[in-house]
């Protein structure tokens with residue numbers, strides 16, 4: 001029988017192996033695609049003096065050590081050499097900065113919480129870093145419609161905590177919620193853990209305030225659900241990765257906060273059974289299904305090494321699934337979830353599982369999923385691939401990558417690669433392939449790129465499901481977009497940013 005009463009914590013002797021590390025990662029520019037600094041102006045004292053007129057002294061940073069956190073990305077994979085960080089507090093300040101940068105031909109990289117995973121939010125050379133962290137005011141909340149208007153630098157978790165008090169929820173949730181900004185998630189069109197329930201930001205963002213590359217402020221920050229007056233220009237900025245304008249304000253439609261959340265963590269014997277469970281979950285849980293996350297065995301090995309606590313399931317399995325339901329009546333939701341799991345267990349679709357009994361256990365179970373990215377950094381470095389693939393072949397890429405790394409003698413004890421793990425948002429057809437490494441290594445990168453992109457393209461997938469292209473995939477857009485589409489993208493960039501001062505060296 002399926003045990004739904006407690007989270008089992010009976011693991012005394014873990015069979016999850018521990019991982020031996022033998023070196024730390026050193027950041028080198030060798031792994032960068034071949035790019036040369038473009039013909040932007042070099043920063044001078046005169047430029048700095050002008051920025052000092054726009055901002056007060058504590059909003060302008062030139063100290064090398066302080067700049068490091070902004071020059072380098074979270075994975076410590078990409079590092080620029082900016083000599084200036086600007087921290088405006090208002091849209092007008094952003095506008096003045098950008099206007100002057102444009103006049104002077106100075107390149108600028110907009111930066112939110114710097115939690116991006118494709119090197120999109122850090123400079124490549126000496127671009128000025130424009131942090132939006134100082135734009136952190138809540139503008140308004142309409143409790144009748146659920147429409148929230150905030151500055152772009154508001155931290156996602158703060159926005160959600162605010163909404164919680166009003167009985168609403170932010171329609172996006174992700175592991176980096178404690179640091180990422182609302183504007184950043186919009187600029188990258190982040191997907192997160194509940195896209196299955198709330199859809200993409202292209203649907204929930206109602207309006208944006210944006211500073212264009214010439215400094216002009218364009219505001220469509222309205223509170224209208226319907227507006228069919230010509231082109232919906234805001235859509236272009238959603239997912240543009242800071243290449244068309246700087247988002248300074250966001251208006252977003254927030255749904256009522258569910259009153260009951262339940263989470264089950266399941267063990268499954270094959271990827272075919274994962275798919276079968278997904279079909280059944282959609283049919284039997286219906287509207288209360290809010291997340292369906294896949295984790296492979298090796299991802300849990302890394303996570304166990306990182307968390308150093310007992311795994312929720314006693315037995316090991318090739319795959320694990322986290323299912324979340326959310327609704328308005330806990331008795332109803334729990335009965336439905338238990339009935340679904342009972343059926344899945346009887347028909348041997350799933351082999352094992354636990355249901356969280358309270359909020360702490362819900363957090364514990366989510367932690368085994370949300371900690372995978374951090375756990376993949378165990379050796380200090382990680383190659384990440386974030387792809388959309390039709391569900392039939394979704395997991396297969398992980399095996400293909402692992403086999404290729406083994407054939408090339410790059411994976412194993414004493415080799416650069418610790419392991420290749422696959423996990424992700426099955427409900428959205430989105431796989432995360434993380435290749436954990438002991439050090440960044442040209443041979444590993446050559447083994448995986450463009451192999452992964454070719455493989456995905458061969459399955460009619462997308463080489464970026466949610467993290468964007470950034471710097472990592474700057475040369476690979478052709479695997480997901482046609483020549484005609486790329487031409488249009490370049491034309492749009494030329495129209496919005498003729499001097500190409502915003503976030504250069506990235507995908508466009």
Ligand SMILES: O=C(O)CC[C@@H](O)C(=O)O
Nearest residue numbers: 117175370373384432434
């Ligand atoms: O780090 C990754 O590869 C995935 C990060 C994030 O999109 C997630 O789903 O946890």
Ligand SMILES: [Zn+2]
Nearest residue numbers: 192425432466
């Ligand atoms: Zn994800």
